[in-house]
Amino acid sequence: MNIHPWIQLFIDQIKLTTPWEWAAVILGVTEVVLAKMNKIWLYPVGIAGILISMSVLIGAHLYAETALNVYYLVMSIYGWYYWIKKKHEPPVKISWSTRKEWVTTILIVLVGWAALYGFNFLPQLIHVKYTPSNVPLWDAWVAATAWAGMWLLAKRKIENWVLLNISNLFAIPLLFYKGLAMFAVLTLILFIVAIFGFLQWIRIWRADQLKPAEQQV
Structure with a gap:
């Protein structure tokens, strides 16, 4: 039976997926499910998945992606602490980005892209054992756009889903090229989730816009 070369390549990569990669993907999916259920267990599960992912990404020489996961780790620890403290404050309303916020977003992408590109070569500069990445620009772009998306997410801006999905x-x-097929599948799942998140946030924003008019009636 003839199989398309890309499909065969994907099957071959699945067969080469290590137990650590499977563990990271399973924990990643579990984290998303727990987040949807609004369960605090999403944080310890997510932290475990991040630590395993960092090890796998370093092995694949994706140093900017590793740096991105350091950010995820810090935010997960903070989020876990925040939930335990039970600080219930009125949430910031969902809104569209202003021109000033768009300028900040673009700066985060450009400065982050340049900084993370340089980060790929940091081990070489400090003379430690180092295997250079063969996709430093691509790797840095993925991380920089995710940084910008997470900044917009923290401010509850609808465009966060756009930046995250660009990433x-x-x-x-990139992950498929690096032989991390299951990581690529997990990212595809996140891509689909982000599309629904974008549409859901628009619906919430529209509902909020109607509330003042309804209250006046």
């Missing part, structure tokens, strides 16, 4: 869109082929 996901480039991450999928």
